[in-house]
Amino acid sequence: MAELMMPLRNVFQWVSELPTSIAIRESLFFSPYLTVAHVISMCLFAGLIVMMDLRLLGIGNMSTPFSEVQKRLFPWQMLGMGLSSVTGLTLTYSDPMRFYVNIFFWTKMLVMVLAGINAMAFHYITYNSVVRWDTRSTTPFGARLSGALSILLWAVVIVSGRLIPYNWFQN
Amino acid sequence: MLQGFFEAMGQWPISQAIGASIWIYPLVQAVHLVFLAFFAGGIVIVDLRLLGYGMRSKTIAQVARDARPWMILGFLGLVATGLPQLMQNATREYFSEFFWYKMYLIGFGLIFLVTVRRKITQGAEATAASKVVGLISMAIWTGVTITARLIGLFT
Numbered sequence: 119m120a121e122l123m124m125p126l127r128n129v130f131q132w133v134s135e136l137p138t139s140i141a142i143r144e145s146l147f148f149s150p151y152l153t154v155a156h157v158i159s160m161c162l163f164a165g166l167i168v169m170m171d172l173r174l175l176g177i178g179n180m181s182t183p184f185s186e187v188q189k190r191l192f193p194w195q196m197l198g199m200g201l202s203s204v205t206g207l208t209l210t211y212s213d214p215m216r217f218y219v220n221i222f223f224w225t226k227m228l229v230m231v232l233a234g235i236n237a238m239a240f241h242y243i244t245y246n247s248v249v250r251w252d253t254r255s256t257t258p259f260g261a262r263l264s265g266a267l268s269i270l271l272w273a274v275v276i277v278s279g280r281l282i283p284y285n286w287f288q289n
Numbered sequence: 290m291l292q293g294f295f296e297a298m299g300q301w302p303i304s305q306a307i308g309a310s311i312w313i314y315p316l317v318q319a320v321h322l323v324f325l326a327f328f329a330g331g332i333v334i335v336d337l338r339l340l341g342y343g344m345r346s347k348t349i350a351q352v353a354r355d356a357r358p359w360m361i362l363g364f365l366g367l368v369a370t371g372l373p374q375l376m377q378n379a380t381r382e383y384f385s386e387f388f389w390y391k392m393y394l395i396g397f398g399l400i401f402l403v404t405v406r407r408k409i410t411q412g413a414e415a416t417a418a419s420k421v422v423g424l425i426s427m428a429i430w431t432g433v434t435i436t437a438r439l440i441g442l443f444t
Contacts, residue, residue: 150438150439150442150443153438153442154434154435154438154439154442157322157434157438158431158434158435160322160326161325161326161329161333161434162329162333164326164329164330165326165327165328165329165330165331165332165333165334166330166333166334167326167330168326168327168330168359169330169331169334169356169359172359178355178356178358178359179334179344179352179355179356180355181347181351181352181354181355182344182346182347182351182352182355183346186344186346186347187344190342190343190344190345191334191343191344194333194337194342194343272326273323273326276319276322276323276326277316277319277320277322277323278319279322280315280318280319280322281315281316281319284315286311286312
């Protein structure tokens with residue numbers, strides 16, 4: 119396993135030695151500002167994802183048809199995702215070796231992939247039948263499952279992201 | 290007087306217990322952010338509508354009524370996970386300027402929420418006034434989030 123991971127480790131190592139990576143790492147204010155911006159963009163992204171998930175669960179924002187919630191919130195969710203990605207990638211770029219050895223960082227990355235798969239599965243399966251349940255007060259099982267999984271997975275992403283500074287599992 | 294209270298709070302057995310555990314405080318911090326997502330979602334979905342974006346086929350009042358329970362749930366969760374952090378860090382937070390900025394902003398935000406914003410969220414369509422209210426609301430709660438994050442980073 120350790121050998122399998124070597125190329126990845128080399129990439130992280132290489133990035134950590136780039137002049138711009140070092141410059142951000144050594145600047146006193148850049149990474150706190152990035153962290154703050156990362157949290158603000160998380161609010162926009164996760165906040166509106168949760169609002170849509172509650173609609174999928176059939177317990178929130180029920181006066182609005184699901185397709186309207188999805189269509190109208192989507193651009194703002196994408197703005198939030200874009201800003202989170204830019205700030206998150208820059209933070210990783212600025213100190214890659216700190217994240218490479220961190221279990222919570224990799225948990226966060228893995229669970230984000232799972233959340234993405236969940237969103238895709240919903241989009242290509244359950245969403246196809248949206249006309250049948252768009253305005254109904256109970257949503258189908260597939261929609262409720264996707265909504266519950268989405269809230270759960272993004273909560274794990276947020277929690278593991280916040281735990282990155284606590285490196286309990288490193289020597 | 291307030292300083293004495295904060296120092297005493299830091300000495301409470303429960304505050305000491307939180308400080309003695311290596312994982313309670315980090316987990317409470319992390320769950321605080323999950324509730325932040327609920328609260329922020331409940332605020333932003335309405336503020337967007339006040340600005341004339343978001344779910345425009347429904348009235349402002351409908352969007353606001355739907356979002357309210359989740360906003361309240363988020364806020365209560367934030368308080369429930371915020372207090373243990375304050376108790377464990379009482380003296381440090383007392384001397385943190387960002388902590389007090391955050392508290393003043395929350396106070397102002399709550400007053401604004403139950404007065405001006407409550408009144409404007411009873412309307413139907415976005416107006417010039419509702420847009421101003423939406424922007425002020427977003428600015429206040431963004432300010433709360435920024436000062437909150439700076440407590441941990443700069444004290």
